[in-house]
Amino acid sequence: MALLNERKILDCEKKSGGKGHVLIEPLLGEKERAGQCGLYAKVILEPGCSLGHHFHHGESETYYILAGQGTYNDNGKNIPVKAGDVTFCPDGEGHSLENTEKAGNLIFMALIIKNKN
Template sequence: MILRHAAEMREQQIPKMRDGTGVVTVRHLLEAEELLGKGRLFAHNVVPPGASIGVHRHTGDAEAYYFLAGRGRYTDNGSAYEVVAGDLTFVSEGDLHGIENTGDAPLEFVALILYADKGGA
């Protein structure tokens, strides 16, 4: 069993994340070694107004974003979509995605990166 209070979670301030703009806050909800070998990231991300996570490719893994607050423009393989709290995105292995905060409040989302397993469970 894990009970981790907010003050105990590892937090990173990442400038120009994935060649994006601004500084993104990443609060690790679980560490990679706690994901049972199934993934490498489970985190609460905060993207300030005007900041972004640059478009990047997922190789060997896939990623879901669940949006908690704010407004943004999500890019997936060259197409752009508006996202708000309650929306979910999923990028498959080999695909490209990125996110930009287009609002005037922080864009917050939970990110989960899972390893691609071609063999199945």
């Protein structure tokens, strides 16, 4: 068992064309993902910030909402999300997520799984 305590938080401005900035804390490095997983991270959206609409090609992405509330855009359909909700964006489709709260962060886990070739 390896304990992976050394992690860096990435501050990404206007990620995928979104508003404000997104804080991304990758939990596994490239070595641990072993080419099977594109991303496994904790993500924080502060009030008014968003992860812009983007598409997945050759992979899928799942969000597990840990805290806060927001609006998930599933291919143009807006869906309210809150702690405990899970979203799934399959290969070839697009999504976005916005923190619509006036106070409090929207915190979620992001998991990108690559398709088998």
